[in-house]
Amino acid sequence: MEGPWVEKYRPRTLDEIVGQGHIISRLKRYVEQKSMPNLMFTGPAGVGKTTAALALAKEILGENWRQNFLELNASDARGIDTVRTNIKNFCRLKPIGAPFRIIFLDEVDNMTRDAQHALRREMEMYTKTAAFILSCNYSSRIIEPLQSRCAIFRFLPLKGHQIKERLEYIAEKEELDYEPTALDIIAYLSEGDLRKAINILQAAASLQEKITEDTIYEVVSRARPKDVRRMIKTALKGDFMDARNLLREIMILQGVSGEDMVDQIYQEVSRLAMEGVLEAETYIKFIDSIGEYDFRIREGANPRIQLEALLATFLSE
Numbered sequence: 001m002e003g004p005w006v007e008k009y010r011p012r013t014l015d016e017i018v019g020q021g022h023i024i025s026r027l028k029r030y031v032e033q034k035s036m037p038n039l040m041f042t043g044p045a046g047v048g049k050t051t052a053a054l055a056l057a058k059e060i061l062g063e064n065w066r067q068n069f070l071e072l073n074a075s076d077a078r079g080i081d082t083v084r085t086n087i088k089n090f091c092r093l094k095p096i097g098a099p100f101r102i103i104f105l106d107e108v109d110n111m112t113r114d115a116q117h118a119l120r121r122e123m124e125m126y127t128k129t130a131a132f133i134l135s136c137n138y139s140s141r142i143i144e145p146l147q148s149r150c151a152i153f154r155f156l157p158l159k160g161h162q163i164k165e166r167l168e169y170i171a172e173k174e175e176l177d178y179e180p181t182a183l184d185i186i187a188y189l190s191e192g193d194l195r196k197a198i199n200i201l202q203a204a205a206s207l208q209e210k211i212t213e214d215t216i217y218e219v220v221s222r223a224r225p226k227d228v229r230r231m232i233k234t235a236l237k238g239d240f241m242d243a244r245n246l247l248r249e250i251m252i253l254q255g256v257s258g259e260d261m262v263d264q265i266y267q268e269v270s271r272l273a274m275e276g277v278l279e280a281e282t283y284i285k286f287i288d289s290i291g292e293y294d295f296r297i298r299e300g301a302n303p304r305i306q307l308e309a310l311l312a313t314f315l316s317e
């Protein structure tokens, strides 16, 4: 079994990282100066935080980086005490063949406030020998004394074209056969998360020889937008039984979940309103009922029954 492409194609150097230019140039300055303050990387999942920490450690610490780099998950099931013991044991030793050591701590926003205060004390204790890189999704969940001790770097979701270019690069290396529009769809569905995009590409490649738009929808268990649109239009015309059959086909054959289905109905209804097919007043009524059925499904009601009832509300228009 082949390993995950997200690891195979993880950039090894700062230069290889896609996007995040505003961050990379600052990190390179630390490499030139061979010193760095404590850093905090914030931003959504799969946009290069861990990758940047690894690449920075390699470039700033040199060939002995492995012995001088410690990666820990702050929300580790083994508990914060283990994390702190690891930090202590690591920091007590002198750096080996490098100017200092680096501790990369992931998911700091999942640490309790008490644990964050303890971490702050550790950071102060080892300022001469170790630099910390703290990673989190939301800086608002980090206590002020930790934030103020770090230089903060805000990673951004990657743009659609940046994701597409990276996918093209990987597709070429892997000699994949694909429809170019399939990559646009992956870029759209991954919402700025490059890890998610690469995982979808790998799953699609293992499913079929040629990657098409349909392969992608199958991999992510999403309905084809044109099928959802056809179903809604059928309901609008008053053909309830036909609309219901289309709904069943999409949910069963394509394995789309109730929650995703409501989300896609919402997206298509919004598109129909933007195109002028639905009048504003009707659109508002539809959104109101979509919101209601979305809530019921999330609360645990039977999704098939709820979705059929939702389609029935479209009929009366």
Ligand SMILES: Nc1ncnc2c1ncn2[C@@H]1O[C@H](COP(=O)(O)OP(=O)(O)OP(=O)(O)O)[C@@H](O)[C@H]1O
Residues within 6 Å of the ligand: 005, 006, 007, 009, 010, 011, 016, 017, 018, 019, 020, 043, 044, 045, 046, 047, 048, 049, 050, 051, 052, 106, 166, 194, 195, 196, 198
């Ligand atoms: N900016 C990027 N440039 C190139 N590859 C990237 C980038 N961001 C993510 N990737 C790809 O996605 C994988 C995961 O990225 P990474 O571990 O850096 O995410 P992260 O931002 O640390 O996410 P999390 O917050 O979930 O830990 C990488 O191994 C790489 O293949």
